[in-house]
Amino acid sequence: MRHLRIWLGTAVSLGFIVLLLWRVDGREVLHALQQVNPLWLLPAAVAFAVSIWVRVLRWRTILERVMPVSTSETAEVLIIGCAANNILPARTGEVVRAVLLRRRHGGSMMTALGTIVVERVFDGLILALMLAGTLAYLGSNAVLRNVALLAGAAFGGVALVLVALALAPILTRRLIDAVLSVPPTAIGEPLRAITTRFIEGLTLLGGPKTWGIVAVASAATWLLEATSYWLVGIGFGLPLSPVVFLAVCGAANLTVAVPSTSGAIGPYEYLVVVVVTAFGAGITESTATAYAFGVHAFVLIPVTLVGVLLLWRRDLGLGDLSRAEATEVPGDAMKVAP
DSSP, X not given: OHXXXXXXXXXXXXXXXXXXXXXXOHHHHXXXXXXXXXXXXHHHHHHHHHHHHHHHHHHHHHHTTTSOOOHHHHHHXXXXXXXXXXXXXXXXXXXXXXXXXXXXXXXXXHHHHHXXXXXXXXXXXXXXXXXXXXXXXXXXXXXXXXXHHHHHHHHHHHHXXXXXXXXXXXXXXXXXXXXXXXXOHHHHHHHHHHHHHXXXXXXXXXXXXXXXXXXXXXXXXXXXXXXXXXXXXXXXXOOOOXXXXXXXXHHHHGGGGSOXXXXXXXXXXXXXXXXXXHHOTTOOHHHHHHHHHHHXXXXXXXXXXXXXXXXXXXXXXXXXXXXXXXXXXXXXXXXXXX
């Protein structure tokens, strides 16, 4: 199954890259990259770094209800997870984060994964709203409209499930127990253990105050990242309204839902080009492609390098954590919740 994910993701990414590159002039792309004003990359890097820090504080707010993790350690684990997502396929970095938390603090990996799902649901909703809001303000585009509708429906549905879990966790657990009482015990008990611990992570937000903090932090982190996209766009000389970069950020980062290879390479660039050419009068596909590859490298490379350095400091490699995905998750799932 793991090899199938890798091959499927590679095929998806290569398909999008081929679709993107066959329509552009390579010399024009290279020329656009050479014309970048690097002075704009410094404020862009500051905005992006602050967005990551807000993301750290958000995750710590969720985690503090289940385990005492310091801000510095939360930052270290989150950055390592981001690096793993950028290198390993199929969003493996989310499992890597749960593995590191379990090794340092014990507890259930499924509960830790539940906290990460909470993050991802808020992220998806904010990104879908950013994209949909921009389309409503600037005008529609068929590809982008479909992306916004699908993402909004998917993440909105999961959000409704989270609300139901928060309002009626006991009833939800009883319903799960009733459904899992149908299969044989050898199958039902492990599944009950997995779902119970996973729900523990999903219901950690507690009251409205924590929900509000997490929602505001989610909006802030993506607005800051969109700001960094805008500043990089200025460096590329793109004559675009700052509002357009809300759609760039929203569409590009919604590609995490596509089973692509590491870093969502391929779908990410494709949707960035779609947004830039849809709302940028006179911007060629070659210039838009150069910006797409440039901004993706801008958000991928520094975080990946820092994450690998943090792993090296722990005397770990991504190969160790990737193998742990296949060994520690099943073992954790077999522990029946009390």
